[in-house]
Amino acid sequence: MAETKRNGDGDTLLELTDIHMSFGKVKALNGVSLKVRKGEIHSVIGPNGAGKTVMMNCVNGLYHPQRGDIFFKGRRINRLRPYGRARMGISRTFQKVEVFGGMTVLDNIRLGRHIHFKSGILNGAIYKGKTAREEIEHRAFIEQEIIDLLEIEHIRHKPVGMLPYGLQKRVELGRALALEPDLLILDEPLAGLNLEEVEDMARFILDVNEEKRWQVTCLLVEHDMGVVMDLSDRVFVLNFGNMIIDGTPREVQNNPEVINAYLGQEDLYATRR
């Protein structure tokens, strides 16, 4: 699989150049540069505390780096707030699921589509004509493209808080997809899932990346090496704020520094298979 599929000859979608980010005296990111090309699955790996999530937070706008530039679709987005970046087409999931527990699955996903709603408050209050039509269109999109893809028909009207963790992760992915993003940041989508759920989730990620309808570029943070090496077009290895290597899965697996710093600790990061 990893050998045949080669995306990412496209244009650069996201570029980080020389990003520095520190919290007090702790340097979380120390001059990191990364290029994500359109259509690829680009993984970021590294030991715990390497700064992976900080990096994701910089891309998505939760953190603003002290130095360095972030370009998305050729535009410098350093100063843009998270919602502005969402409007440009960046969406994400979180390491620990951040869903609205009291709301139903459908409502959670609907929420992800807010940027596509055109009608305003007044129209919404009246809820006739345009707003109603618009809502039906969005519902059709959610049903046909998201619920069907993620196979969550049976829980559509259930409150998310009542669902098992694996399904909550799926719902979160659904919400991120509802935005119809160009770049999807997946922060440890497989953490805490059982083997069957891991396989499902890996399949969904591939579907979203490859299926003509979606073709979403993915930026993936993950510890499960088996999945990372199978899915990714490129792998970026981070170690305490410093880049070790950015290359194809094969290059990464053969890099002595990586083996030394990271992959060697088989017991810690062994794949589940």
Place this chain on the structure above:
Amino acid sequence: MRTLAKRTYMQPEDKTQPAGPRITKDLTIPKLFFSQAKKFGKDRVAMREKEFGIWRPITWQHYLENVKYFALGLIRLGLREGDKVAMIGDNRPEGLWSEMATLCARGVGVWLFQDCLIDEVRYIIDHSDSRFLVGEGQEEVDKALSVFHECPKLEKIIWDDPKGMRNYDQDYLISFKEVQRLGKELDREKPGLFEELIAKGHGDEVALLFYTSGTTSLPKGALLSHYNMLSMGKNLMTVDPCLETDDYVSYLPFAWIGEQMMSISCGLQIGYTINFPEDPATAHENIREIGPHVMFAPPRMYEQMTRTVQVKYLDASWIKRNCYELSTKIGYHAADLKFNKKPVPWYWTLMEWLAFIIVQKKLKDHLGLSRVRNAYTGGAAMGPDHFRFFHSIGVNLKQIYGQTEIAGISFVHRNGDIKFDTVGIPITETEVKIAEDGEILTRSPSVFLGYYKNPEATEKALKDGWLHSDDKGFIDEDGHLVVFDRSKDVMTLRDGRLFSPQYLETRLKFSPYLKDSWVIGDGREYVVAVVCIDYSVAGKWADEKKITYTSYTELSQKQEIYNLVEKQIRQANRDLPEAARVHRFLNLYKEFDPDDDELTRTRKLRRTFVTKRYEEIVNALYSDKEYVHIDTTIRYEDGRESQIKTDLYIRTIEDS
């Protein structure tokens, strides 16, 4: 819907011919399909499928077109008369279309259970000589691909759900749509070919090749003709007529004869609407949305419903529990009067009505049983407790008996003449006799043609047109048939009395905490049971009692759970003769599973197999040990294995 004095199902029995067409030897399923589709055309809904959250209707016209082009597509791909087409997948319109198309193209349909393991798929495809396989999507295609090279007769694999199929480019794979496109091409070249093909058929030709689940050996392929299928449907519909306007939900596997009976044999004759759920996981919700008029399911479905009610009851508030208890008491009393064919006094009818208004109406709605006129159960034994439960809430549940070899059924209860220890009286055109050794023999137009490539088995099962069922039974004083289990499943107790372990097992299963049980005691000193707890229900109970556990195995071995199970067994023991009472039991570390060959695909216990597999446990149960050590590997569906090492406790039930 239901009036004060009359339950809807108390309609007088219609002894005349049903509204459907006359069944002659010349009629075939495709001929009937064609005339029904022409008759109902664009105006009537043949089937509905819930897709993307919406029920989408499919008219008879649409049904006909889809079948026509798929049938012609199969011909274009080289299907010849009598060729087998294997099918696998969930219940969906495309499944029924491909079956109907196969028949129209003069092929023979072979259904596989959706959850068949690779070995079964290989055996059935190879044994049936299937040249084509119609699978639903990626999962089925993957199964087919993995056996493709071991089944040299298989030529094409057809799929209809494009999800996940983008990276498959084998030249023997072809999509459902593409086959239909080929069919349209052929239709343009040779208009009228489809009608010609249909006209050629004869009722005695083989329509379906059905692999029986077989509690004992490799599956056997039963050959059923068009006439077998249609006459069975007609005879059942004579007993319990259905209406054109009825709804039916098709969610049980097509590979089960009962589903074929409702969707093809009966459905086609009456022309009722067949509804397909969105997903197997939403089936129950979808049944509630549709509210079918007729229902046929194996006992496990009804057991599941009962369990749902019992669990909700345990969760309900004080006032709800009391209302429920009261209405159940009324319901049981009234149901018992009817079982005993005693008149129901007016004040009980009034009470019944109250119970209906307060509790049962809602309860039936939640179970999707609001409109059910006839609910059938068959395929395995159903416990009297479950039976009484459904009648107490006013659901006209009837036992059906029959086998694949007689196209589904041959016995059914009649309205107002229900005895829960019998399977009713023969349907029209069916004769029965009991052989000297107690074997049940039946004869009817629906008796099958024989087993495929298995003359010895055919000879054993078919003698002078009589079907030898291998089941034992007798006819009681009311003319009802009473079925014992398979001959070898009847056990002899220490006092010499014959006893059916299934009876005990179904009684135990009435407890919501117990999912499965296996009762042993043939020729032994006392009766013992192996119990599988219901993980979700027992787990919830444990949560409430603040008992911690991490897995099924651990939970099953908790002493509190043993106490709970003991209580349930004591309850079941109470009504039994002394020798039949369960004396010792243990909780198994896992549930019985068809994938481990412990159950058949229709969830019947394979006694010979489990006796061999759990020999150690049985021996321990008949010793004075207090636990048995288990060291075994469990195989998961995806082929992984894990080892289990544990001690299983054995509990002795002291006589109280």
